[in-house]
Amino acid sequence: xxxxxxxxxxxxxxxxxxxxxxxxxxxxxxxxxxxxxxxxxxxxxxxxxxxxxxxxxxxxxxxxxxxxxxxxxxxxxxxxxxxxxxxxxxxxxxxxxxxxxxxxxxxxxxxxxxxxxxxxxxxxxxxxxxxxxxxxxxxxxxxxxxxxxxxxxxxxxxxxxxxxxxxxxxxxxxxxxxxxxxxxxxxxxxxxxxxxxxxxxxxxxxxxxxxxxxxxxxxxxxxxxxxxxxxxxxxxxxxxxxxxxxxxxxxxxxxxxxxxxxxxxxxxxxxxxxxxxxxxxxxxxxxxxxxxxxxxxxxxxxxxxxxxxxxxxxxxxxxxxxxxxxxxxxxxxxxxxxxxxxxxxxxxxxxxxxxxxxxxxxxxxxxxxxxxxxxxxxxxxxxxxxxxxxxxxxxxxxxxxxxxxxxxxxxxxxxxxxxxxxxxxxxxxxxxxxxxxxxxxxxxxxxxxxxxxxxxxxxxxxxxxxxxxxxxxxxxxxxxxxxxxxxxxxxxxxxxxxxxxxxxxxxxxxxxxxxxxxxxxxxxxxxxxxxxxxxxxxxxxxxxxxxxxxxxxxxxxxxxxxxxxxxxxxxxxxxxxxxxxxxxxxxxxxxxxxxxxxxxxxxxxxxxxxxxxxxxxxxxxxxxxxxxxxxxxxxxxxxxxxxxxxxxxxxxxxxxxxxxxxx
Amino acid sequence: xxxxxxxxxxxxxxxxxxxxxxxxxxxxxxxxxxxxxxxxxxxxxxxxxxxxxxxxxxxxxxxxxxxxxxxxxxxxxxxxxxxxxxxxxxxxxxxxxxxxxxxxxxxxxxxxxxxxxxxxxxxxxxxxxxxxxxxxxxxxxxxxxxxxxxxxxxxxxxxxxxxxxxxxxxxxxxxxxxxxxxxxxxxxxxxxxxxxxxxxxxxxxxxxxxxxxxxxxxxxxxxxxxxxxxxxxxxx
Numbered sequence: 001x002x003x004x005x006x007x008x009x010x011x012x013x014x015x016x017x018x019x020x021x022x023x024x025x026x027x028x029x030x031x032x033x034x035x036x037x038x039x040x041x042x043x044x045x046x047x048x049x050x051x052x053x054x055x056x057x058x059x060x061x062x063x064x065x066x067x068x069x070x071x072x073x074x075x076x077x078x079x080x081x082x083x084x085x086x087x088x089x090x091x092x093x094x095x096x097x098x099x100x101x102x103x104x105x106x107x108x109x110x111x112x113x114x115x116x117x118x119x120x121x122x123x124x125x126x127x128x129x130x131x132x133x134x135x136x137x138x139x140x141x142x143x144x145x146x147x148x149x150x151x152x153x154x155x156x157x158x159x160x161x162x163x164x165x166x167x168x169x170x171x172x173x174x175x176x177x178x179x180x181x182x183x184x185x186x187x188x189x190x191x192x193x194x195x196x197x198x199x200x201x202x203x204x205x206x207x208x209x210x211x212x213x214x215x216x217x218x219x220x221x222x223x224x225x226x227x228x229x230x231x232x233x234x235x236x237x238x239x240x241x242x243x244x245x246x247x248x249x250x251x252x253x254x255x256x257x258x259x260x261x262x263x264x265x266x267x268x269x270x271x272x273x274x275x276x277x278x279x280x281x282x283x284x285x286x287x288x289x290x291x292x293x294x295x296x297x298x299x300x301x302x303x304x305x306x307x308x309x310x311x312x313x314x315x316x317x318x319x320x321x322x323x324x325x326x327x328x329x330x331x332x333x334x335x336x337x338x339x340x341x342x343x344x345x346x347x348x349x350x351x352x353x354x355x356x357x358x359x360x361x362x363x364x365x366x367x368x369x370x371x372x373x374x375x376x377x378x379x380x381x382x383x384x385x386x387x388x389x390x391x392x393x394x395x396x397x398x399x400x401x402x403x404x405x406x407x408x409x410x411x412x413x414x415x416x417x418x419x420x421x422x423x424x425x426x427x428x429x430x431x432x433x434x435x436x437x438x439x440x441x442x443x444x445x446x447x448x449x450x451x452x453x454x455x456x457x458x459x460x461x462x463x464x465x466x467x468x469x470x471x472x473x474x475x476x477x478x479x480x481x482x483x484x485x486x487x488x489x490x491x492x493x494x495x496x497x498x499x500x501x502x503x504x505x506x507x508x509x510x511x512x513x514x515x516x517x518x519x520x521x522x523x524x525x526x527x528x529x530x531x532x533x534x535x536x537x538x539x540x541x542x543x544x545x546x547x548x549x550x551x552x553x554x555x556x557x558x559x560x561x562x563x564x565x566x567x568x569x570x571x572x573x574x575x576x577x578x579x580x581x582x583x584x585x586x587x588x589x590x591x592x593x594x595x596x597x598x599x600x601x602x603x604x605x606x607x608x609x610x611x612x613x614x615x616x617x618x619x620x621x622x623x624x625x626x627x628x629x630x631x632x633x634x635x636x637x638x639x640x641x642x643x644x645x646x647x648x649x650x651x652x653x654x655x656x657x658x659x660x661x662x663x
Numbered sequence: 664x665x666x667x668x669x670x671x672x673x674x675x676x677x678x679x680x681x682x683x684x685x686x687x688x689x690x691x692x693x694x695x696x697x698x699x700x701x702x703x704x705x706x707x708x709x710x711x712x713x714x715x716x717x718x719x720x721x722x723x724x725x726x727x728x729x730x731x732x733x734x735x736x737x738x739x740x741x742x743x744x745x746x747x748x749x750x751x752x753x754x755x756x757x758x759x760x761x762x763x764x765x766x767x768x769x770x771x772x773x774x775x776x777x778x779x780x781x782x783x784x785x786x787x788x789x790x791x792x793x794x795x796x797x798x799x800x801x802x803x804x805x806x807x808x809x810x811x812x813x814x815x816x817x818x819x820x821x822x823x824x825x826x827x828x829x830x831x832x833x834x835x836x837x838x839x840x841x842x843x844x845x846x847x848x849x850x851x852x853x854x855x856x857x858x859x860x861x862x863x864x865x866x867x868x869x870x871x872x873x874x875x876x877x878x879x880x881x882x883x884x885x886x887x888x889x890x891x892x893x894x895x896x897x898x899x
Contacts, residue, residue, distance in 0.1 A: 002775065004768070012763040093759050096720065097819070098748025098776050100741060186721045189759075 002103065006110040010118075013083065016660070017566060019652050020079055021119065023559035027072045027552065028123025032161045033131045034061050034068075034548045036154030040135040050142055053537035057544060064545055065164070068552050071301075073168040075556040078294070079563055080112070080172045084179055086567055091180065092188030101180055108176045116169040124161060128153055141540050201259035210256035216249030217611075224618035229390075246611065251296040253607060258288040276584060276592040283572070283596050288603060291564060295604050298557040302608035302646075305553040306638055307615045311623060312546025313634025318623075319470060319535040327468045327528045328415045329362075331514060334467065334494040335523040344519045346495040353513050360510070361500040364414050366407035368466070368477060368491040370399040374450050379478070380437070381446025387437065401466070401477040401491050402450060408479040414496050417464040422481045426458040431476035435461050438476050450478065451486045466494055468526050470535040471628060554642060557604070558649035565597055565653050569660040576661040590658055597654045605646065667822065667857050668694040668717055673726030673736075675712050686712040688880040689726070694873070696822075697854045699846060699891075701868045702861045704877035710861040711827055713877065717859065718751045718825045719743045731822065748776045752816030754845075756828035758808045760800050760815065767796040770815045777819045786818035790844055806837030813844050824848055824858045830867070835899050842870065842894050866899045 014021055038058040094104055132151065220242035262285040266272050272281065288295060333346050347365050350356050377384050377396035388396065403411075405422050408430070412419045420428050427448055429438045442457040449455075465474035499507055511527050579589055616635060675687040686709045694700055702710050715721040716728050719735050722743075728736040735746055753759075760769045770783045787793045790810040800808050809829065816824055826845060830838030849858040860867065868874045869892040876883040 005764075005772075008763050008768070089759070090761060093761065094772075095744060096718075096747065096753050096759070097773055097815075098744050098746075098751070100744045103775075186715065189720070 002107050003110060006107050006114060009107075010111055010114055016570060017083070017563060019562045019566070019649065019656065020559055021115075023555050023562075024076065024115075024119045025123040025126065026555055027075070028120060028161060028165060029127035029130060030548070030551055031065065031068060031072070031164065032124055032127030032154075032157050033134055034544070035065055035160050036127075036131050036152075036157035037061060037138070037544070039152050039154035039157065040131055040138060050533060050537070053533070053540060056537070057541050060541060060545060061548065064548055065160075068548065069164045069168065071552055071556055072165075073171065075559060076168055077172055077175055078560060081175060081179065082563060082567065084108070084176060086570070088183070088188045091183065092185060095185045095188065101183075105177045105180050108180065109173050112169055112173050112176065116165065120162060120165055124158060127161070128158075138540075141543075142536065203260065203263055206256045206259035209252050210260065213249045213252035213256060216245045217253065220245035220249065221614040225614055228618060228621045247296075247300065250299055250607065250611075251293065254288065254295050254299070254603075255292045258285065258292055261285045261288065276579070276588055277595075279575075279579065280592050280595045280599075283568070284599050287564060287568060287600055294560055294564075298560060299604035299608045299611070301553040301557045302605055302642070303611040303615060305550045305642060306608065306612040306635070307619050308546045309550040309638040309641065310612075310616055310634040311619045312542040312550075313637050314619075314623065315542040315628060315634075316539040317633055318628050319539045322470055322472075323528075323532055323535055326465070326470060326472060327531050329468055329496045329528070330360075330498045331511070331525070331527045332468050332494065332496045333514065333517075333523055333525050334492055335519075336492040337490040344523070346493055346523070349517060349519075350495065350497070355506070356510055356513060359499060359501040359506050360497045362414050363495065363497040364410050365493060365495045366403060366411050366466075367493050368401040368403050369485060369487060370402060370489045370491045371451050371486075372399075372489070374400055374402070374448070376400055379441075379448065379476070381441050381444060381448065383437070383441050383444060383446065399491070402485065403477055403479050404482045404485045405479055406482050411466070411494075411496065412464070414498070415464065418462055420458060420462070420479060422458055422479065424481045424484060425453070425455055426481065427455040428458045428462055428479040429476050430462045430464040430466075430474065430479060432463050432465055432472040432474050434475055435463070448478075450480060451484060453484050455480060455484070467524070468496075468528070468531065470531050470538075471626075550638075550641070551645070554645045555649075558646055561601055561604075562649055562653040562656075565600060566656055566660065569593075569657045573661055589661070593657050593661065594654055597650065597657060601646065601650045601653075664695040664697055666693045667696040667731055668692070668859075669727075669729040670716075671727040671729070673716065673723045673728060675709075675716065675721070676724045685880050687716070687723070690880075690882055692875070692882060692885070694857065694859070696857055697849070698857055698872040699849045699870065700857070700859045700873045700875065701871035702859065702875045702877060703863070703865065703868050704883075705863060708877045709880040710863075710877050714825050714827055714859065714861050717823070718753060719746045748819075749778065750822050752819050752821035752824045754809070754812050754816050754824070754826040754829045756831040758800075758805075758812045758832075760808060760811050762800050765797050765799055766792060766803070766811050766814075769800070769811055770818050773815060773819045779820060780818050781820050783814075783818060786814040789817060789847070790814045804837075806833050806840060809833060809837075809841055810844065813841065813848075817848050822856060824856065826858065826860045828862055829860060830862070830864065838899070839894055839897060842867065842897070846870070846894055864899060866897055870894050870897055 038054060091104055094107075095101070131154075135152065223242040223245075262281060265281045266278075272278055333349075335344055335346060337343060347363075350360070350363060375397045376394070376399075377388075379400045380387055384396070387394065405420060408428075409419045411417070417430070422428060427450060429442065431438050438461045442459075442461055445457060447454050447456055461476075462479075465472065466477060467473070499510070501507065507529070511529065514525050514527065517523070517525070576589060579592075580586075584592075612635075670690055670692040673687055673690045673692075674685065677684045677686055688709075690713070702713060704710050712721070716723055716736075717730070719730075719738065722738075723736050726736065727734050730746070730750065733746075735743065738746060761772075764772070766787070767783055770786055773780050774783070783796075784793065787796055790813050792807065792810055792814060795803060795807065800811065803811070809832075813829075824845065829845065830841055833841060845858050845860065849856050860871070862868075869888070872888055872891055874884075874886045874888060876886075
């Protein structure tokens with residue numbers, strides 16, 4: 001009988017809270033998919049760097065999984081506590097009949113066990129099925145060969161999922177037992193008689209708290225946008241200040257809004273008394289009042305989803321675009337001249353290795369020089385004072401690289417830069433990182449004294465660089481006419497080239513030669529393939545972690561909102577019956593449910609969007625400091641993604657609510 | 664007839680915030696086995712509190728509740744639920760049956776809890792619901808649902824049947840049917856079953872063997888009805 005009771009209870013809750021159980025299954029399925037990445041890629045023939053990336057990704061995902069299981073654990077424990085509260089009367093009946101608390105605990109234990117078993121079984125099955133599709137997606141990202149594709153099933157991920165969720169369900173069981181043992185029969189039976197307590201909050205206190213919360217949020221917004229430069233100067237720990245201000249501010253915001261909402265709306269007679277609005281607002285206000293903390297957490301999770309996914313997609317888009325632009329050549333070697341050691345000659349190295357000599361083309365060698373009297377500070381002209389005030393940490397006495405016009409034009413040819421034609425008294429600046437500074441220098445028509453000659457600017461700052469890399473990173477070098485250049489102070493030599501072959505094996509052995517070339521002192525080497533793989537790695541890692549956390553945050557938040565709305569509908573059936581009896585027609589009632597659900601879902605989302613507007617600015621500054629410049633272009637896709645998932649939950653919740661109150 | 668319920672100086676005090684509310688104020692009372700007893704009084708008089716104490720759903724603040732010679736006021740939670748299981752059947756104004764279970768399953772519930780239940784079929788036959796046994800509560804009328812809860816209570820074969828406003832939600836004719844069932848239970852078991860009905864409906868008092876008037880947490884009067892009315896004669 002106990003078993004039968006549990007099963008009939010489960011059946012009933014499956015029907016009423018299908019959306020919650022779907023989320024549970026989805027959560028398990030996603031957990032499995034992201035933890036089975038390593039086995040999904042096992043059949044891909046990945047080598048070297050790509051293999052390393054998978055290793056790093058797998059490790060990172062396993063850390064993130066701990067966090068994800070905490071989020072899902074929170075969702076499941078919250079939901080089961082919530083569902084138990086709704087069943088007080090049922091437990092009261094059992095106890096009145098003389099059932100002991102121990103047996104009631106057993107019923108709940110069985111229920112949790114069955115729910116756990118069913119959700120794990122379905123979740124894992126769906127996860128295993130979907131992971132076949134994600135494999136294709138991963139192979140695509142790695143440009144891997146899918147011809148050897150076989151069905152894959154990750155034993156370790158399956159076991160891990162079962163253990164993690166087993167622990168969560170075990171905690172739920174413990175929680176349930178505690179709750180049941182705390183309950184008093186007399187309170188259980190009277191639970192339904194008790195009027196829903198409407199906590200009346202002091203309006204003056206609410207207004208004061210509201211102002212405080214706005215100030216807190218404003219301060220933290222300011223800190224991460226306008227004040228971001230001073231923020232970066234301090235220890236990372238300083239970030240805790242805007243984070244905690246934002247968190248506490250969010251809670252206070254919803255607390256005070258929940259207290260004021262009804263009062264403020266009731267003043268707007270035209271809106272408040274239109275149709276069933278008074279009823280809708282009342283319902284909404286009681287919902288928010290009873291779940292201030294949950295709404296705040298949901299708001300913050302939505303905010304994190306938006307920022308995480310936007311940044312991840314921006315990183316991905318960035319690398320897709322930047323590789324072509326910033327890595328125009330196939331390989332590059334560079335060596336600094338060193339006064340103490342014998343000079344090395346990169347050209348000789350390339351000439352002496354026959355495999356390199358025979359399979360490459362466009363070999364270009366350029367040199368840079370320095371002038372002891374021309375440091376970074378001097379290269380800024382009279383703009384220097386302003387920059388000094390702004391960036392105290394820049395080293396103003398570091399040397400600036402200078403190149404001859406001929407070398408530069410050779411470089412420009414292979415790198416696809418704009419070529420120059422300088423007069424004797426002209427200099428050009430080539431920069432693509434913080435180029436605004438030199439643009440201002442040129443705009444001011446600054447005269448530079450290089451190697452004892454006064455030179456004036458040529459045209460504008462040229463978009464270019466010396467070293468190939470995934471990101472723009474050239475703060476600037478100068479180009480001057482060959483005749484003005486004094487060649488005593490050699491800075492470094494750079495050799496750039498392309499392959500003349502497309503044979504992968506040959507290219508591989510060339511790159512092995514390049515990477516094995518170790519003269520007495522260090523040289524730097526870059527190949528397009530290495531940069532590409534590193535970039536793919538970063539973008540793969542960012543995309544996966546962003547997606548993983550984003551989806552989990554989104555479905556957890558939406559599920560909590562849906563659960564609250566649906567269970568309220570079950571409780572409020574009577575209210576809707578009364579509405580019908582006093583003459584509200586079905587259309588009006590549906591409209592009221594729609595408005596209520598919409599406003600309830602919009603509440604945390606609206607503040608999250610405001611948070612995100614400022615949060616994304618902060619993400620952009622972090623990415624810029626990592627060399628990923630440019631606008632965040634991932635936010636549109638992210639927003640669509642959020643609207644899709646959140647929207648589906650909203651629509652399903654609305655339709656289910658309508659169904660529940662129908663009879 | 665022996666005494667089945669005896670209350671000695673029983674008080675029950677509820678605390679709501681800082682204020683204390685005396686629901687029962689030093690009550691003493693004894694009830695005879697095999698009687699149909701009506702506890703009468705306005706709302707808030709303490710009737711339900713009295714019933715809850717007798718039924719072992721709550722414990723008194725002071726005094727002793729002695730049922731069939733056993734003092735249950737000192738019982739712990741486990742012993743109380745054992746007591747409820749073996750001795751007491753409850754019937755409520757709003758039926759308190761489980762909507763997710765069928766009529767039969769609702770009655771079957773007690774099988775697991777009680778040592779010597781009477782069979783579900785017999786209990787359902789007794790209340791005239793055997794043909795509805797596979798239906799769900801939502802498919803039944805109010806009177807029928809109340810009969811399910813009576814079937815569930817009598818299936819336990821309890822010494823004490825405690826009813827809190829059993830006809831409160833029903834119309835007169837249906838209410839009379841329910842009262843007849845309660846009387847039948849009282850007369851069963853060689854007349855050793857006791858039925859206690861809490862109500863504010865004065866008319867029901869006419870059918871009782873004993874009528875207890877409760878007001879402001881105290882007992883105003885205990886009246887023995889020499890000639891209880893036949894149930895068919897009652898109408899409200």
